[in-house]
Amino acid sequence: MTKELSASHDQRRSQLLRGVLDLCLLALIAERPRYGYEFVEALTESGLDLVSEGSIYPLLARMERAGLVDSYRAPSAAGGAPRKYYRLTEAGAAELASGRTTWTAFTGAVSSTLGT
Template sequence: MTKKPAASADQRRSQLLRGVLDLCLLSLIAERPRYGFEFAQALADAGLDLVSDGSIYPLLARMERAGLISSYRAPSPSGGAPRKYYRPTDAGHAELAAGRADWQAFAAPVGRILGAGTPSTGEDTPCRTG
């Protein structure tokens, strides 16, 4: 049996994440306001290290245009340039709640299917017709 290359697994994880990255970002800022670098760090700490800043910032901008998040600038504790922090709006909180419900409704049956047991070879399963 040949093992799939790691790149294939990374591609699958990346595709799966694409569909829920906005919800992950909303969930992170629902905990507390965050600035850009903190998103990538928090995602990596949670095991989602495939996410780059290059995919986070455009998504934050789209979410802000859609009215799901707002931003403000605050001084950097290290004395550098002010940081742009993001926080959810009321619409963002509602979107997060709906997204969490959608995720649970999706993930539960997928988990049951994928965790159903060892894949069958089909050799000992009779073929039924009609």
């Protein structure tokens, strides 16, 4: 892949991810409460390595203000400062369910259009 095509590919991936990052974070939180860096690790393990902590925290704050998640502090296993963990609220669980339905319909339509 040429440098120009690679940059275009990364830009497209980044734009697609930006549209569903909140849904991905809700899905990760639904598995178990998590703190900031754990989101980056989980997303990277899933192949979504374009996400940094700097883009996650503002989104988590917006989701908290919207009542989709709440947070609490717990001691760090490494003995450092307490970490801020996020957990799903009832509204967050409903948003995740709705988002999954929307995503499934959307990806089906796109796949059909692209012929895959």
